[in-house]
Amino acid sequence: MGLDQAATKPHEQLAAHLAGKMDAVNTLIRARMASRHAPRIPQVTAHLVEAGGKRLRPMLTLAAADLCGYGGDYDVHLAATVEFIHTATLLHDDVVDESAQRRGRPTANLLWDNKSSVLVGDYLFSRAFQLMVEPGSLRVLDILANASATIAEGEVLQLTASRDLATTEDIYLQVVRGKTAALFSAATEVGGVIADAPEDQIKALFDYGDALGIAFQIVDDLLDYQGDTKATGKNVGDDFRERKLTLPVIKAIAAADAEERAFWKRVIEKGDQRDGDLEHAIGLLKTHGALDQTRQEALEWAAKAKTALAALPENPVRQMLLDLADYVVARIS
Template identity: 65%
Template sequence: MESEHAPRIPELSAHLIEAGGKRLRPVLTLAAAKLCGYEGDHQIRLAAAVEFIHTATLLHDDVVDESAKRRGRPTANILFGNQQSVLVGDYLFARSFQLMVETGSIRVLDILAGASAVIAEGEVLQLTAQHDLAGGEARYFQVIRGKTAALFAAAAEVGGVVAAATEAEISALRNYGDALGIAFQLVDDRLDYGGAAAAMGKNVGDDFRDGKATLPVLIAHQEGGPEERDFWSRVIEDHDQSDGDLEEAHRLLGAHRALDRTTERAAEWGERAIAALDIFADSEMKRALTDIVGFVTARAR
């Protein structure tokens, strides 16, 4: 990414790009447009805009969460400082909107701008409710639908919009992306307690140490006895943790099959994503979008 006047922008951006990543969101835009028969080149701009939005949110999230590692590498805020990470994130948001405008589609702009607002709302909601066990699954799904699924849904939807697909097809693509995004976050939250760090690009147990009330915790808390509930209240709500607490958390999660049940819920959302594609005839792109669902849910195994 070139920047004549601010060389730190390409330097920091290169750090993020070199870290790799699945690039699922821009792939959804490209595949959705092709699925709907689009033959222009606006989908490339939109895919880039989607990835810029995602990268900007990662930069901001790492500052807010004080994260030290992402995808196995030091985070940008550790290497370059919080101020530069936030400002480069702002720059990426601005560039994403420039790319949207280049398509000449107000509807595309509306969808991606709306998704950006929903993502920010989801992150704020997570900050205010992440230690709250009382909110239960309803609050949890509200958070992940905002902070994760919104961009998946928008990425797939704009692919259909730029291809001038039917309203039914555009709605189906949005539903596909929404369900896929929820499945993706469920798998991530399960992996925090039961997956290799290399599969996530972060340290195992980060969510526990941050006191996040993710679905595995909510399942174990809901079904546990009084002593177990007291444990979860202390380590999550009060954020009072000591040596051995992570091991105890693993024991309780296992006792209630919380990790397996989170995996099962992810698979159910994956099935919803695949079902949303029923409106489309069989094709290479439809099979590719179905395979993406399999890739996302297989990470939990």
């Protein structure tokens, strides 16, 4: 069942359950993205923040804190921190990838320029660090600061690995853990930490976020070759045109004969792409079962995320998080 066919989507259930907290998060985000001296900062930030994203990462922080019985207000600060980090990385990513569309809208770097996107991203990172300090927890600060560094490390690793045919699935997983899963796992982990949950529950929340983030990115990479532009907000084949070695391609290259390998070398390593190459690439992915194998791996990671939640209290929020793991892979199920 696709996401658009789902009658009640888990992220909407979470949003309804956490409505009061999410309103507080959104209010805090709007207040902290303001700038007295540089009006372009709120202009650029609002373009992305108000673009209709699901706010999945901050909801994960609020849900984790709620699941562990937290009754304070600092989960709101941490959720806003997570969203600022995410938004900053999106602004930077679109510059690096030379993207023209995100969430079905023109990217900030296209509407303004690369300099504005990079500098506003830097501003949001700074705001994130101001927010993460406010709860007064060194452990929370350590988790989120490490996640920020890991995200940047993953993006840099992707620069060198994404166009190298020698890139393995292990390296791909390392990239994904950096650029995507690190923020998912930090979002859930800090929710448990701020609630002063037992260590086994904090570890379970980390494991859930890690596996969910990996499943999320694998699905995203798969949909680049078989998705619906209207549903995803991205053009089919963007990763191919940007010469990114994602999991489906890595699997196809591993099974390629000499002629097919020469094709991948031309279009990925050399960047010599011609009319019909995307269609040929998709044909090779299907021939070698790379799309089906990638789909199976995404489903396995979603299952790992669900298994991790066994250590958490049984209540409606846990069920929503279980359903969320299924939801993340619903587009390919």
